[in-house]
Structures are given as C-alpha cells and as structure tokens.
C-alpha cells in the first residue's frame with residue numbers, strides 16, 4: 001500500500017522536473033543575463049529562472065525575490 005502511493009508521487013515529481021527543464025533550456029537560448037541589470041554568468045552572477053508576466057526571465061541573486 002505504502003509503496004504504491006510512493007511510486008505514484010514519484011512519477012508526478014518526475015513529470016514536473018522534465019517540464020521545468022524544458023522551459024529552462026528555452027529561456028537559456030533566448031537570454032542568459034539578469035532581466036533587470038543585464039548581468040550574466042560572465043560577470044560571476046548566478047541566475048535563477050522566474051515567471052514574470054507569463055514569461056520566463058532570468059534574475060540575478062540581487063533581483064530575485
């Protein structure tokens with residue numbers, strides 16, 4: 001019983017990760033710099049994807065909230 005419930009959750013999580021990665025890759029292709037200050041990985045900034053106004057943008061550590 002427990003095992004059955006666990007495997008169900010597991011496949012849901014896997015689907016979610018796959019979809020997220022797909023969106024992330026598409027965002028990378030368009031722009032790899034902060035949406036606000038335009039700093040990119042070349043500046044030693046770590047970027048995080050965020051959905052803003054129904055589109056995915058990249059934000060640096062300072063502007064990600």
Ligand SMILES: [Zn+2]
Nearest residue numbers: 034037060063
């Ligand atoms: Zn920024």
